[in-house]
Amino acid sequence: MTAVNPAPSVFGAVHLGYIVIESNRLADWRRFGTDAIGMHHDALSRDLMRFRLDDQECRFLIRRGSAEDVVATGWHIDDHVSFERIEARVRAHGVPVVHGSDEEAALRGVERLLRFPGPKGITQEIYTTPVTSAQPLRMLASGWVTGDSGMGHVAITSAKPTQLRGYFNTVFDARLTDYIDETISGVKLKIRFLRVNERHHSIAIAAVRGLPVDPVRTRVQHLNIQAASLDDVAQSYQRVHELGFDMALSVGQHTNDKELSYYARTPSGFEWEVGWNPLVVDETTWQPSTHQGISIWGHTPVGQTIVDKLGQFRLGVRSLARSENTVPALSGAGIPDD
Template sequence: MAINALGYIGIRSDKLDDWSGFAGRLLGMQRIDRGGKALAFRMDDRKQRLVVSNEPGDTLAFMGWEVEQPGDLDNYAARLEKSGHRVERGSRSLADRRFVEDLIVFDDPDGNRIELFCNPMIDTDPFKPGRPIQGFNTGPLGMGHAVLHVRNADVLLPFYRDILDFRVSDYGLTPYPLYFFHVNGRHHSFAMVGSGKMGFHHFMVEFQNLDDVGQGYDLAQLEEGRIAYTLGRHTNDYTTGFYAHSPSGFFVESGWGSRVIDPETWEPHETFDGPSFWGHERLYLPDEPRARMREMRLDAASRGRRAPPIVDCPWLYGELVNHD
């Protein structure tokens, strides 16, 4: 029994036109009309990866996590109910809207809606990006990753780790608690920021070509206030990218080169280098916390901290390594 990928994300927004331009032109997703009050977007051969609906409620509407086998839904439902969490079977109508065979629905301790599903539908038409890009790195790694603000990480940790089997990749405790979890080879498909708040922090999409990230960065800079974090590189998953303000206020990370790990041998550990090797200047922060994050980057640089060389990154350049 296993959850093996982040399959889709749903958000609520009354800015459908803004989302059409943001997800289509800036991110390069393919827009799919779902009728008056909803938009959907493709990233690959799946029917949909992102759903934006014009309805009241918190910004994050749901996260959809894929399971390996249909029977896993019953097993997780039993485990959740035994732990005191209310679980509902998704209706046939809901499954059709999500383009999956079957699903269950429940909330995490902070009230975020989780959907576990099996057997997503594949589109017969090829993916047509909203701008010229090589494509997204999805497949068995899922659509990317999602990150939540949480009130108390100590409460959410056992829920995701012990009940849902999310495996801790690494964690940091300063300047605030950060926990990263993997469900497949992607270094993390889920993370939580112990900020004391609730809500959606960001989701990440990974491009197959670094130039597609850079060209998106150019596009984002044409819009005043669109850039939230400047171009930079993360310390734990080695992703190079930038963060943009979405039309709904949370961030969206456009990344490349995300680390792929071996889940069978990976050991969770605490990290001390801060979030980024370089860059990722947080333009949205006030001066003091912004300077504190900058000092963490400069400290990591002064200690010679950096990602491994290309030859040690087979997930990026496997062809070169195999050829040698």
């Protein structure tokens, strides 16, 4: 009997490339992104702006709208073979794939893109060729780490974490890096960390253990970008305070990827993590494990009141009444999960 070769993997050819955010608070986003976090800003029109981290024209596209949330994530695919493999997978599962217009591609700083539905209503977009800019970076930070690891990560809360893990496994061959078990205010959380390249994780999925609730209003819980130096983290932390933006979690260090970071609250309400020096996964030796608690030290809540906690509880209860879209056709039924 002839052995059947497994389908070729796209792992390692996928990198988080850009994020699309919809907000009516563009003036606040400009101050947050440039004056507080320290990114390069380009104003495109009254309704559109972009932030750069490196020579790629767009890493964050902010467009005017009422969502106050992330509405799309863009994934840079290394080569056309991997790009077409992902497209074929999505189509084979009966999920619609749409070609982005030339204008949409230009706004995102890419030559062409495809989009398809993603979990929690976050559209997934893929592209192969980013457009680079010769314009020098004008930013307060000394630099940001992108390259082979992509540009950071996205963290999502979900009432259906196994299905979300299955989705990213089906589409991008994402691998489980590790878990964190954490208890916050008596609520037990399990966080799954998924990687698509050498970065410890490009996607984190947090869930309340034993309860199908989602205590976060926004589609994403936080975004992460990696600073080039520890000084950049410290200086941006100080600017966030001085400019009056809310701090969600103080400086601390994570147990699993060892990243030193803090979490600020964005004008749209979700959190923004600025981190430094996370470990890089060695595929030849790495084994998934479970860590107790998200932090070795620090990451203490800043300014959280009982009113805030009650608000999160109410959101969790309300989530029971709404259906969370996991794109079932791509959710990878049967993916093992501890």
